Amino acid sequence: MKKKLFFIMLLASVASFAFAQTPTAAELLARVDANEIFNTIEYDGEMIIEHQNRRFVKTFRGWGRGNADSFIEFTNPEDRGIRYLKTDGRLFVYSPDTERITLISGHMLRESMMGSDMSYEDTMDNASLASRYNPILLGPDILNGRPVWMLELNAKSRTESYPRRMLWIDQENGDLLRYELFALSGAKLKEYNLIRVEVIDGRRFPVEGEMRDLLRRGSRTTFIMRNVVLDRPIADSVFTQRNLRR
Amino acid sequence: MTLFGIWELKKLALRNLTRHKVKTILTLAAIMVSVALYIVLNSWLGGMAIQSRRNIVNFEIGAAKLQTRLYFERKDEMPSYETFLDWEIFHEALYREGYVSAPRFVFSGTLFSQSGSAPILFHGINPAAEKEVLRYAQYVDFGRFVQDGNFEIALGTVAAERLRVGIPTRPLRLELEELIASVARSQAEADFIRSLYDITPSVRRGGDIFSTEERIVEGNERMILGRNASQADLDRYWNIIAASGRNDVRINAIIDIKAAPEMIRRHRWENELWPALRPEDRVLVAAAYVYEDFMDAYHLVEQDERQLNLILDAMIRAEYAGAIRHVNQLMDVVVVGVINSPAPLPNGNTAFIPLDVLQDRAGMMLEGGVTELIIRERGVPDSRLPGQSESSAVITAALELGLASMGRTLPDELAVFVWQDYMQDYLGYEALQTGAPQVVAGLLLFLSFLVISCTILLAILERTKEIGMMRALGMTDRQMIMLYMLEAGFLGFIGSVLGIILGCIINYPLVKYGIDFSAMGDLMDGGIGFRTTAIFRSMWNVPIIIGAGIAATLLSSFMAFLPTRRAVKKPITDSLRFE
Secondary structure (H helix, E strand, O other): OHHHHHHHHHHHHHHHHHHHHOOOHHHHHHHHHHHHOOOEEEEEEEEEEEEOOEEEEEEEEEEEEOOOEEEEEEOOHHHOOOEEEEEOOEEEEEEOOOOEEEEEOHHHHHOEOOOOOOEOHHHOOOOOHHHHEEEEEEEEEEEOOEEEEEEEEEEOOOOOOOOEEEEEEEOOOOOEEEEEEEOOOOOEEEEEEEEEEEEEOOEEEEEEEEEEEOOOOOOEEEEEEEEEEEOOOOOHHHHOHHHHHO | OOHHHHHHHHHHHHHHHOOOHHHHHHHHHHHHHHHHHHHHHHHHHHHHHHHHHHHHHHHHHOOEEEEEHHHHHOHHHOOOOOOEOOHHHHHHHHHHOOEEEEEEEEEEEEEEOOOOEEEEEEEEEOHHHHHHHOOHHHHEEEEOOOOOOOOEEEEEHHHHHHHOOOOOOOOEHHHHHHHHHHHOOOHHHHHHHHHOEEEEOOOEEOOOOOOOOEEOOOOOOEEEEOOOOOHHHHHHHHHHHHHHOOOEEEEEEEEEEEOOOOEEEHHHHHHHHHHHOOHHHHHHHHHHEEEEOOOOEEEEOOOOHHHHHHHHHHHHHOOOHHHEEEEEEEEEEEEEEEEOOOOHHHHOOEEEEEHHHHOOOOOOOOOOOEOEEEEEEOOOOOOOOOOHHHOHHHHHHHHHHHHHHOOOOOOOOEEEEEHHHHOHHHHHHHHHHHHHHHHHHHHHHHHHHHHHHHHHHHHHHHOHHHHHHHHHOOOOHHHHHHHHHHHHHHHHHHHHHHHHHHHHHHHHHHHHOOEEOHHHHHHOOOOEOEOOOOEEOOOOOHHHHHHHHHHHHHHHHHHOHHHHHHHHOOOHHHHHHOO
16 A cells, blocks of 8 residues: 555656656747747758759758848759848848849749748748747647647737647757648648757747648758858848949 | 713823833832731731730629729739629629629639649639629539538639649650659559640750750650540549549738727837828827827727728828738639630639638638629620620619619729729730731831832833823823822722732631631740730731721832922923923
């Protein structure tokens, strides 16, 4: 009887410890948002697109400031000189063939970016997830052998591009290991899986991930970031249309 | 000159025509061919233009549309966020005044089938109302038309072939066998499907490009769905395919929603929004937002729904991107029918889906909104093109009258636009296509008049002595000119009559049977410029036929005037001495 009582007490204490350790949904989401925050970033990028049994590798150099401003310039031979500028919530592209700057707006935002599994609109989200979604903690789970928290996000506004998201957050280090994006009807549209994280300046930073547009059969895009430099001042002139055209 | 005098000259002119029979016959032939060609070409192009216009009205647009003014201004972008509510009231008001109408929500998206994807123009429709205004629903080749309450679409035949849904009409043998392997649940079903097709060996040139030897590559034999397949067989075939899930497709679309931004950053306000606003809209927008120092941004303070709508319209006119939000949507639907109508638009990359399933979060979140109400006069025959009773002013007046009888008014933001307003590009094309060949035919006609002129000139040269003698005997210059003009006029008249007869003979089968261009339409993605895909029919354009004859006669006669006048100016003595 004593043994039984001891076992029950042990279970209860473990359970209460575990309960005390369970973060709230809002805390988890704040952690995900915090992971994304940096003042500036510079990196060499690689985008590997696999679609219809073909493989395309695109390389680029990227600069970013917060979530609002970014500038990338493609360096692979086929796309050399194509530049994208995101600033003030607008996305511009410069094509060296036409020597023109085009504002990507309206229905063009739906288009795939450079043939990848990401749309232009996917690159336009600026505001934090916490400001746009109500989180619900669905509980613990195991993903690829790692304990994770499953978080469901439902859009606060009816105008959110993806009305629902599912997040898998590593319980130990807070990495966003996986997320899924859903349409208004509830159908899954895209999924992202984190492949590799690097510690940069004492911060865990995702440097390789894979995005799949589930409507494009057998398609996936792997994003790789190399030589990442965080929080080094970048001149304002980088995020200008003049820089696009230079 | 008296009529009697002209009558006497007529005899002389006719006798002159018989003096050089070969020359006369050749000139007559030139006029005849020119007139016949002009008549046939004009009737043919006129027939295509009329048929195209009928198809636009009966299969695409109706006579007019009720839309928001802002939608019409930006119609080329298909602004699906520009919707209006309470279409049922406008529908009822129009019906009371003798018009039928049908609501539509038009949006673009991508359709995914098991074998691929294609960009599609979707029309959310009310099937019953749609059938009252447009006729394409009668042309469902396979399956059936859509019904209310179901997530189902009727797809244009071009899109169906491209996405490999529904019944393939001309598959290669290998494609057919692949289809059978994926849909047939038994050997009996496999045999049944094979029995519906006839083999037409396709040919492929073998060897190098100069080789004329033709060979059939195994598996590429073209299979043609038998024309004698009964409706029951086709229905059974369709059901086999549907049961296999081959007709299950997904619509990926973006729901565009107008929403006034809660916050606009100062930089964006100053550089993007403010300069683009119309001066009269600036006051409105400025009153709705307040600048907050600590955020360095403008915040929305306006709450009034009507004011917010006006602000949104102003922002959209200014092409401010922040006023439109985009929500991803994915809908699972079933293809229940394939449309193959005489007009290219419903047959192309077009799909029709019941409007009622698009209303909520499972659809396009319309909540009663539609982008247009298509309108036609009630009971009007399909062959009649919209006239005065279907003009914008008359329909608007009728709508206002109908609304007034229901105690309502027509909102300012709505207006009636007629079909021509949407078809400026097509009408320009039509004018070019019908005008250019007619110019060529007209030039040909002109050439034949030059031939007449030459004939008369030669006749005058040959008869210079004779002219001198007749003038010496007392014939006046006017009589001489009239004589030769009559001679040329007779040439023109006889040639015209023969040309009209020939033109009518050629035109008759073109009017009665037409020419089937459907195969060419398939090759050219459902259309060949004119808005018709199947049989092109000519028409009887009586004023043109008679007018061509009269014009040819008068012009022929006129062409003799200048050479004859030149001849009669020569002194009589010179004419008599002419060798």
